[in-house]
Amino acid sequence: MILPQYDGRCGWYEVLNDVSVFPALEGNVNVDTVVVGGGFVGCAAARRLAENQPDGSFLLIEALKVGQGASGRNSGFVIDQPHKRDLESNDNELKRKLLSLNCTAIDYLETQIDRYSIDCQWSHAGKYQAAVGARGQKFLDHYEQLLKGFGEQYQKLSRQELQSIFGTDFYSAAIFTPGGTLMQPAALMRGLADNMPENVRIAEHTAVTRITRTGDGFVLETDQACIKCRQVVLGTNIFTAELGFMRDRILPVMTFASMTKPLTDDQLERYGGQLDWGITPADHAGTTLRMTQDRRIIVRNSYRYAHDYNTPGELLPGVRQRHQQAFDARYPQLKDVKFEYTWGGASSLSGNFETYFGEIEPGIFLSCCDQSVGAARGTISGMMLADMACGKKTQLLADMIEVSGAPSKLPPKPLLRVGVPLRMAAARFASRSEV
Template identity: 50%
Template sequence: MNSIVNLPHDDRSCGWYAALPEPLPCRRLIGEQKADYVVIGAGFAGLAAARRLAEHLPQSRIVLVDAQRIGYGASGRNSGFVIDLPHKFALEHPDPQHKQRLLGLNRAAIDQLQTLIGRHGIDCQWSHAGKYQGAVGARGLAYLDHFEKLMSDLGEPYRLVEREELAGVLGTGYYSRAIFTPGCYLMQPAALVRGLGASLPKNVEVLEESPVRRLEKDTDGRWILHGDEGLIRTPRVLLGTSIFTQEFGYLRNRLLPVMTFASWTRPLTDNEMAATGIQADWGLTPADHAGTTVRMTQDRRLIIRNTYKHVPRYGRSIDEATRSRIREDHRKAFVARYPHLADVPFTHTWGGVYAISRNFTNYFGQLDEGVFATACDNGVGAAWGTISGTLLADMAVGTDSEQLSDIRAVTGMPSLNPPEPFLGLGVKTRIRWAAWNSRSEI
């Protein structure tokens, strides 16, 4: 198989990671090793897969390998919503059972994370805060009406929150209305994934800063994973590598690499909190998905997330000029909402890459003899990565369960992308068109 072209290279400016203490030194892939299973990718999916494999096979040697430190990839740099409700497009699925299955899987993931956080005392701002879906103008309100109908069709609890009540929580009268859904949890993503990595069972060996550059089969049919300073031989490989799954030669031209970006402030002071009437620990996603996500952390930082970019060279982080432009856009969104906090600076601006597919279908299954993968979370991978990684391990060891049937029923093959340059042009135009249409919600 060809050597990998795109290796993960996330920027060094993620606020969540910077807020944590320096990590302990890590172990790297050095020399020749053998393992019963190797999991590549230590995001939500790979961490969950490695844990479940180890629980099934306490006598086996499981190796979890990541190109970066745990918490550095998308799983440690997202907005920290662990969402129970399926993705917007999945919510529109005509089959009610499909939606119930997705809900059940996401909720199983939340229960699993909650149990692990409690059992291992993971300090990650975990909170059952629910989620606001907020509308600014007419376009957002139309989306909200549609969302309300989807919620009532689904029989899910929700509450309409009007401007005045919202302002009492968010500290801004910018939003005209929101729908509050109670099932979402919030967390500090880098702290959570680092805690999950540190609490893995003893028969999982974690190797960080160890990019796998090539995957090939030896004459005995075992896989050889080539690193920079060593290799691992194993009969079975589980890929929790999101968009990078394509680099191993699988799902080629079926995944779309998308980057989105966030900035956060320093913690607000007591005076700033009192002057705005803002509360701590809430999260708002935009009613119109192309709009802006806003979060207030438990330690009182305000986060702005918006902007999407199609990034064919997803192994690169963005350059400084692009980061500055994005920070300015975030600034505008921040000041529009919080003019009275216009003096509060952003301390960090960062981006992260994830995979979507044109038919919004998640891949879950076996790609090759001894190779299993979950890929393409469509941007809501905290819950999805956790449950799909767990069930991928179940599948790889040959167990069966109702959840495994459920995940098989709701996943499929991401559709093929058109060839370049049509793909790039098409996606860019679509992103720009969505941003223009949604400008009142950004």
């Protein structure tokens, strides 16, 4: 059985101060509901369960520490818009529901950030989608038409306008959409965990190795504990298949990011742009770029089929070199700036681009195949799984069910291990001018 491993390289997590401790679970435990996985799905589900049933008992289990997994490794976007694939749908009502669900997730997160004063660089900075050359411009033009068709607010910016924001003339054009937010993901996850309701117990370094159905519920086994419960909520991302669910349905894909140290005053002057922005590439195989509030620049590109789920350390030097090349191309005036951290983060895709949400077996609730938009989608999924588990029927839950689907069955793993890398290599070659 493959379990999550922490490589000690995730910059978002490593720069945190005074991380709290939630001891590993030991012995026999009885609770109403167990939530497995301390990411966006798990944290939202645990909180919502406690809100729905203040007299209930809930346990949130994380194999690592909260913030070390996929939710603490993304680029720090919480995006309000439907994914571009969804924007291409002709069903405007479906897109409106997706937008409403994502906005509900953003509001839910912001309520907790404000209530508990969570310091996670939360900012209504919006998002830029940018093109480098002619290939990227074609994708950007297509994106603009999708936004127009959906009636979304946006602003198109020229190379000159972008230079004053990003400190580089590398990008030929970009589209700015104001609805999304930026944040420090590991800090957000730690803040959510540290401020859980009193009837939610958290156990870190507690990996579930087996789930067994009993006459009145379930038994979950870990190395040091045996847990009995009535219901289970799974927020286990790509590791869901290791527990026996969604086998041959989840395609695990890993992307890589590198983070600089905070720019010095001299480097910031040479940079010449603004703080607190985020770029996603018009060409999906291009480069994501972030400038944080604390002066760090983050580059994300490079992909792999994550058949082994965790980050192979031997790949990181080559990845960091590619990130440095992308950085130097954008910021030749900052040749002295090098990366402090390089890491990989996994997301779960499906062959037909459908997400899964619902009760996969009686008493077991699951959300997976987030299609690389896990912050908002994961949060609203966790909230709605909790409502479903509690028998709470709302319009949001009905909408969530409607926008979800059935991920298709994937080819056998030997074929995937050959076919997926080849397809990624072809995409890298085609998109080389946008990286």
